[in-house]
Amino acid sequence: MSGKSTMLRTFRVIVMRDLTLAMRRRTDLLTTLFFFIIVVSLFPLGVGTEKAILRQIAPGIAWVAALLASMLALERLFAGDFQDGTLEQMLLAPQPLSVLVLAKVVAHWLLTGLPLVLIAPLVGLQYDLSAGSLGIMMLALLIGTPTLSLVGAIGAALTLGLRGGGVLLSLLVLPLYIPVLIYGAGAVSASVTSIADTQPYLMLLTGFMIFALVLAPWATAAALRISSE
Amino acid sequence: MSINWFKYSSPQTFYPLAGKMTPWFNWIAGILAVVGLYWGFFETPHILSEQKQYYRILFVHVPAAWMSMWLYLMMVGWAVVGLIFNTRLSFMMAASIAPSGAIFTFLTLWTGAFWGQTSWGTWWDWDPRMTSELILLFLYVGYMALQSAIDDTRRADRASALLALVGAICIPIIYWSVNCPDPNECTALHQQSSMSAVEPNIRIAWLIMVFSFWMYAFAIAFMRVRNVILERERNAAWVTELVGRKK
Numbered sequence: 348m349s350g351k352s353t354m355l356r357t358f359r360v361i362v363m364r365d366l367t368l369a370m371r372r373r374t375d376l377l378t379t380l381f382f383f384i385i386v387v388s389l390f391p392l393g394v395g396t397e398k399a400i401l402r403q404i405a406p407g408i409a410w411v412a413a414l415l416a417s418m419l420a421l422e423r424l425f426a427g428d429f430q431d432g433t434l435e436q437m438l439l440a441p442q443p444l445s446v447l448v449l450a451k452v453v454a455h456w457l458l459t460g461l462p463l464v465l466i467a468p469l470v471g472l473q474y475d476l477s478a479g480s481l482g483i484m485m486l487a488l489l490i491g492t493p494t495l496s497l498v499g500a501i502g503a504a505l506t507l508g509l510r511g512g513g514v515l516l517s518l519l520v521l522p523l524y525i526p527v528l529i530y531g532a533g534a535v536s537a538s539v540t541s542i543a544d545t546q547p548y549l550m551l552l553t554g555f556m557i558f559a560l561v562l563a564p565w566a567t568a569a570a571l572r573i574s575s576e
Numbered sequence: 577m578s579i580n581w582f583k584y585s586s587p588q589t590f591y592p593l594a595g596k597m598t599p600w601f602n603w604i605a606g607i608l609a610v611v612g613l614y615w616g617f618f619e620t621p622h623i624l625s626e627q628k629q630y631y632r633i634l635f636v637h638v639p640a641a642w643m644s645m646w647l648y649l650m651m652v653g654w655a656v657v658g659l660i661f662n663t664r665l666s667f668m669m670a671a672s673i674a675p676s677g678a679i680f681t682f683l684t685l686w687t688g689a690f691w692g693q694t695s696w697g698t699w700w701d702w703d704p705r706m707t708s709e710l711i712l713l714f715l716y717v718g719y720m721a722l723q724s725a726i727d728d729t730r731r732a733d734r735a736s737a738l739l740a741l742v743g744a745i746c747i748p749i750i751y752w753s754v755n756c757p758d759p760n761e762c763t764a765l766h767q768q769s770s771m772s773a774v775e776p777n778i779r780i781a782w783l784i785m786v787f788s789f790w791m792y793a794f795a796i797a798f799m800r801v802r803n804v805i806l807e808r809e810r811n812a813a814w815v816t817e818l819v820g821r822k823k
Binding site for chain 2: 570
């Protein structure tokens with residue numbers, strides 16, 4: 348079997364394995380999702396339920412909640428494999444580590460990013476968003492959350508097995524999430540006035556995603572080697 | 577005569593060299609600061625009204641802002657040298673530069689707030705340059721937090737080096753946050769960079785202050801790296817000898 352096809356096969360195997368593992372422990376998955384829902388539901392109670400204000404703050408709140416939810420789930424990205432020794436086997440595997448890392452990140456996004464995209468209509472209902480804005484929000488989350496998972500993986504790899512890793516992780520990762528937050532929330536805000544204005548925001552988000560897709564797995568692989576040597 | 581380029585790349589030989597250079601850099605920094613501030617306060621033309629005199633805070637603000645970015649690049653530079661050549665001293669330098677960089681970043685934001693209050697009527701605005709400078713502060717803090725959270729020195733050095741490298745993407749963003757190709761497309765309170773259009777005396781004072789801050793950064797980084805060397809090499813024979821002799 349040629350090297351390339353083993354690589355793709357390994358990629359698929361790791362994605363399927365991580366998905367299966369997550370399905371055996373569904374609570375982890377639901378916790379992240381409910382964290383997002385709870386955070387989003389808190390704001391109208393704190394800020395007040397006036398519809399005009401809610402429409403205005405919806406994009407920012409949805410994105411900040413998505414940022415936090417995605418960050419909270421990051422801790423589990425490598426921790427399990429690190430504890431049971433699977434990670435060491437991955438480091439020794441003949442396939443490039445960055446490909447294996449990408450597979451794990453893809454699985455992680457399918458488990459934590461995609462559910463946020465699918466639950467977004469709920470935010471739309473709570474915050475009285477129009478259907479057009481809601482569509483843009485879902486699209487922006489769809490393009491933006493993979494960047495969060497990719498960039499966050501670097502932080503997760505760097506803080507692997509550290510005491511107080513969770514808080515430290517937020518300190519490292521949240522500043523790097525800011526561009527996605529700005530343009531993700533910007534797209535939704537722009538869609539309130541005119542759907543046509545959202546294109547540059549979405550293109551920038553796509554740019555971020557491609558940039559992270561190329562460089563982040565490589566940096567994460569380097570970080571994993573540093574953390575586990 | 578052959579020169580040993582790597583003579584000072586070992587902590588043992590660099591420690592006394594840094595000690596010898598520190599007072600020099602301190603003196604140069606002090607003298608330049610006095611000259612630069614004198615020039616900035618008394619040798620600049622009196623063309624502005626009394627209310628506009630607050631602009632002189634820029635003699636601290638601009639050099640601090642430049643140093644905040646420059647020191648980050650220096651930190652990343654040492655971190656990369658350390659990652660490539662696996663030299664301990666490079667990581668120690670990177671770790672020693674970080675606090676100075678963070679202080680300059682804070683100073684930039686602080687003096688900027690005073691400028692903003694008097695000039696623009698607000699302490700803080702989410703102007704792209706302010707925001708990216710704030711992110712830079714977070715990056716410095718993250719670097720230092722990661723460094724101190726890991727007990728194993730080797731892992732701490734390499735992990736924080738990688739983090740610094742990832743965060744380096746912020747520097748071009750700060751730089752281009754006002755120098756964007758089409759000024760009409762950027763809404764910022766900061767004006768475009770106008771170094772060449774500035775009155776010559778003001779520019780001279782600025783540049784002197786930049787050099788003063790730079791020399792100060794050298795001095796303080798060397799002082800700090802000496803502490804780091806002593807701490808990390810405490811079990812080495814030469815440190816025991818050095819400390820024992822002084823007692």
